[in-house]
């Protein structure tokens with residue numbers, strides 16, 4: 651069955667679910683009347699129904715008629731949610747989880763059967779259609795199930811396939827990744843302020859610099875270090891800046907930061 655004809659239920663109508671639904675509706679991948687969003691907050695649901703024309707419910711048991719269920723609650727809420735839907739969820743329903751750190755095997759076990767589960771690690775730029783999502787199949791999911799997840803997440807950006815065991819690394823790289831870029835921007839903009847640049851001008855220049863650097867690396871196919879050397883002339887301003895970063899051990903700190911995020915993801919998933 652195509653996604654167009656499928657009834658898709660999103661459990662947890664937070665930021666990520668809204669981003670994905672917005673992309674699905676915009677891209678005409680799914681008619682709004684085929685989408686049901688559930689949440690514990692009726693006022694949130696009313697806003698989403700008004701904005702996207704989707705159906706809503708405060709009762710997660712609406713999954714009983716669904717072909718696809720997207721689990722989009724925080725990991726801490728997952729056990730309660732799974733307990734609530736397990737008695738009514740049909741065996742044929744595909745379950746897609748975007749929750750960080752919850753193994754497919756745990757979802758399958760808590761649903762009490764052999765459900766097809768696909769895990770996805772999206773990231774925050776999905777809110778503006780520029781997300782990066784990694785998709786991993788659980789033990790019972792097949793090629794068609796992964797393609798369904800790719801179609802849904804493809805509405806809000808790039809998708810790649812990974813092994814489930816790689817999802818902790820993906821969480822550290824792209825799941826948490828936007829925060830590292832914001833952190834760098836905090837420093838760049840604080841410096842711009844110190845140097846007396848007008849806030850709006852600095853913001854525009856810094857954002858275009860991040861976007862442009864990413865685009866240049868993508869389009870040129872060059873490695874980051876090669877491009878860095880290209881923009882660093884001997885005895886110039888960039889060289890002074892990079893030397894300062896090297897002296898402060900910034901590259902090693904970034905490596906350690908991602909390893910810390912991966913370790914945390916592994917710990918949370920236990």
Ligand SMILES: NC(=O)c1ccc[n+]([C@@H]2O[C@H](COP(=O)([O-])OP(=O)(O)OC[C@H]3O[C@@H](n4cnc5c(N)ncnc54)[C@H](OP(=O)(O)O)[C@@H]3O)[C@@H](O)[C@H]2O)c1
Pocket residue numbers: 661662663664665666667688689690691694710722723724725727730731748749750771772773774825
């Ligand atoms: N945001 C990111 O950058 C990001 C990146 C990668 C993965 N993820 C994953 O995406 C998932 C959702 O994240 P989010 O940022 O969208 O979270 P969120 O904004 O907190 O959304 C979760 C929603 O679920 C609601 N909820 C809580 N318990 C529920 C229940 N029993 N039944 C139905 N709805 C319930 C919450 O209501 P209350 O607020 O009232 O509890 C909230 O509206 C998480 O598992 C997270 O790990 C997020």
